[in-house]
Structures are given as structure tokens and as C-alpha cells.
Amino acid sequence: MIAPLTLEQLQKRFGGELVNGSVSFERVGTDTRKLDEQGLFVALVGENFDAHDFASELEGKVLGLVVEREIAGVSLPQWVVEDTTVALGQIGLLCREQFQGPVVAITGSCGKTTVKEMLAAIFSQRHNVCVTRGNLNNQFGLPMTLFGLTPEHDVLILEMGANGPDDIGYLCGIGKPQITAVNNVMPAHVEGFGSVDGIAAAKGQIYTSLAPGSTAVINADDDYARYWLEQMPEDVKTLAVGLGHDCAIHADNIAMDERGSPRFDLVIDEVAHPVQLQLLGEHNVHNALVAAGCAFAAGIPAAEIATGLAHAGSVGGRLQVHSGLGGETVIDDSYNANPGSVAAAIELLAQRRGKKILVLGDMAELGADAERMHREMGELARDRGLDALFTLGPLGMAASVAFAEGTGKPRHNFREYRALVEVLKRELDKDTTVLVKGSRSARMERVVQALTESADAQEEN
Incomplete structure (x- = not known):
């Protein structure tokens, strides 16, 4: 965390009840197998588990508890709330509010982790980046990324995943990004959204949640680009990326090397910057364009974007x-x-x-x-x-x-x-x-x- 928080701060901001007083903490955990004597433990409840079953055994192993029912017989400070998953996000929100640097968020049906890693490669050339680890991109994982913010970080990159129609809006309410992009929309997790149109609407919440002055990076090659533009809030800037020369950022002269890795000219403000990707597959040109758009919106120079893309490596289990x-x-x-x-x-x-x-x-x-x-x-x-x-x-x-x-x-x-x-x-x-x-x-x-x-x-x- 950038600065310590207290249970009293959480109770005053979000309600609930304090039991056994308050406590200051700088770390948060949810796994009983990885307890932290200097951390707060949030007792999550799922379909097949309930961490409250172990909470009475945590005396001396954590600083305090966030629970949905008071745990009797322990002297640990407790914040008793209606829903501990929501409380986890609320703690994440306070951590996000401590951060003053640019926040970039990515969602999409596929390729979002690759775009996230491309962005990390671009920004890390001159910045200390806090980035979503692995695929911790849901209502549990995104707060964990926010807990990892420190005073040394000056850029935050968030990956956002969704299994249902309101997930992205919820995550944006916690992460509060200022630069966002939907990488693409494809038939993925259709059962949770009802249709591909439902997926597009859900992913589009990453745009409709933006505050005035923010920037929406639009993949102009996606079938839903016009739909998102029509839904865009007032006073949100837009930046189009794609293969078409009418896009502010586009790719030209695409070719494949003998390994199957693409090389192309990244064109920004009508100036071409050669890029040779390490990643396999021509589809990664599209991923690179989305990453380039987000980085450019954050003020990264075009030549630096091209260099970062060329150094971006592959992600486990992905080509x-x-x-x-x-x-x-x-x-x-x-x-x-x-x-x-x-x-x-x-x-x-x-x-x-x-x-x-x-x-x-x-x-x-x-x-x-x-x-x-x-x-x-x-x-x-x-x-x-x-x-x-x-x-x-x-x-x-x-x-x-x-x-x-x-x-x-x-x-x-x-x-x-x-x-x-x-x-x-x-x-x-x-x-x-x-x-x-x-x-x-x-x-x-x-x-x-x-x-x-x-x-x-x-x-x-």
C-alpha cells in the first residue's frame, strides 16, 4: 500500500460494525495458507468454501478480520460487513484513491493479457509500473493488484475480465482508470452474457464508466467500434487504432519472418516506426496497436512505444x-x-x-x-x-x-x-x-x- 489504512476508516466510509476496536494495516490477504501477522484477513465466502470456518483460529496470526458475522472468542479487531467480497473491493478502492499516476485498463475477449504485458514493456522503460499479475483480473484479483501499489509506483496497468454483464462496470468503479481499451469482442463466455451483443455491451462499460477528460482507445477494426463510439460519455476523448490509414495509429507494411513473428511499421502522427515483434502470429499486430494507443494517450513518445513493443515477451500458455x-x-x-x-x-x-x-x-x-x-x-x-x-x-x-x-x-x-x-x-x-x-x-x-x-x-x- 502507499499508506496504511485502518478499520475505522473503512467503517466510517462504507458502514458496517467494528468489533474489538480498530487496527492499522498495510497488507491484505484472503488465503488461510498464506497468513501475514502484519496483515488484515478478509474472510471470503464462495459456493464451496467459507473462510469464516477458520477465522477463530487466526488469533496471533493476523492483525484483524473482515467478516460477515462476528467471530466469537477472539480478541482480534473485526470489521463486520454484509458482503466480504464487496469489502475487498472497497479496501482496493481506498488504495486506488491514494495513487496519483496514470491508470490504464484493458478488457476484451482475447489478447488482453498480451496487451497488458506489451504495455508493461513500454512503460517500464522509464517508469515503475504496478501491473496486474497473471490473470488476476476479476473482483478478487483486481483489488489484490491495488493492494500492491507502493509510493515508488508511478503507472498502474489493470487487466479486467468479465463473466457477467455488470462485472466490468464494477471493476471500473474500483480501479477508476483514465485510459481504457476493449481489445476485441468474440464469442467467449457467451453463456454469461446471452449473446455476442451482450458481450460488447458488457465490455463497453470500460468506456461508459470513464470520467470527463479521460481517453477511450477504440479498436476501429472491431465490428462494435461504432456502437462504442455512440455510447461514449461526453467530454471523453477518443483515439482510433487499426489497420486503416484513417486511424490516428495504424500499422503498415506487415510481413512475417520465418518464425511466424510479424514485423510492421507503426505509424503515429504520420511517422513510421519499424517494429519487429518477438511474439508469434499476425494477430499480435492488432494487440500491439491497442497497446500503442494506450501508451500514446498516456504521453509516451512514439519511438519509445516502438522499442517497448519490440521487447515484449510471450506469456505462459500463449504461443x-x-x-x-x-x-x-x-x-x-x-x-x-x-x-x-x-x-x-x-x-x-x-x-x-x-x-x-x-x-x-x-x-x-x-x-x-x-x-x-x-x-x-x-x-x-x-x-x-x-x-x-x-x-x-x-x-x-x-x-x-x-x-x-x-x-x-x-x-x-x-x-x-x-x-x-x-x-x-x-x-x-x-x-x-x-x-x-x-x-x-x-x-x-x-x-x-x-x-x-x-x-x-x-x-x-
């Missing part, structure tokens, strides 16, 4: 390249999947030399159109000339059938990953590239580990 046990190349894109990101992965794989194999786990939370979307991915893989498609999960059968139609190629659909790996390994050699992708629920990292773990261990030794 990371490994050597496989049989000498094959394994591209780990297992972190998550939706139709848009799978299409981008297929495009990347299609440009590789040698044999090309896609291993696809079921894409989750797609609603009533799930089977159709899987079928379309199979058709795309077939039409882009991939040599084989291995699918894991019941929805993958639709993709496998579509891939095999009219080609005479076998259908490879499995319900268990070990069986998939056993058959897959017979297809691999040093001229093969395997790209592994799927939703988190498919746990496709197990396939990556089965193909690479021993090889990577040998490399480390």
Missing part, C-alpha cells in the same frame, strides 16, 4: 515454442480458447513449414452455438491445409468430422488426453509443428507436458 520429445516443435497456446483465438492459431500454424498438426480441446461456455462453432473450426483447419486435427472432448467430434469431410483424412477425437497423446506421438517427427489449444476446462497443458516435459528437463540440465 510459447518448445522442443518436443521427438524433435518436433510444440507451440503451447493452451491457456484458453474461443473461436477467434483458435482461428488466429490456425492461421499461424498454416504458415509453418513441414507437417502441421492442431490439437484442440473443447471450447467452453459458447452456449447453444457451441457445436456449430466447433464445426467451423474444423472446416477452417481443413481449408487452411493443416495435415491433421486431434480433438479432445465431446464437442471436438464436430470439429473432427468437419475436418475429415471430403479429404479422406482420419478423424481423431478423444475423451481422454493420454489416449490422444499416445496416438499423436506416432505422427511426430523433427519436421512437424504441433499447436496445442483449448479452454481452461480442457486442461490442454497436460498434452504440452506429455510432449515436452522430459525434453525441456534435458535442456535445463
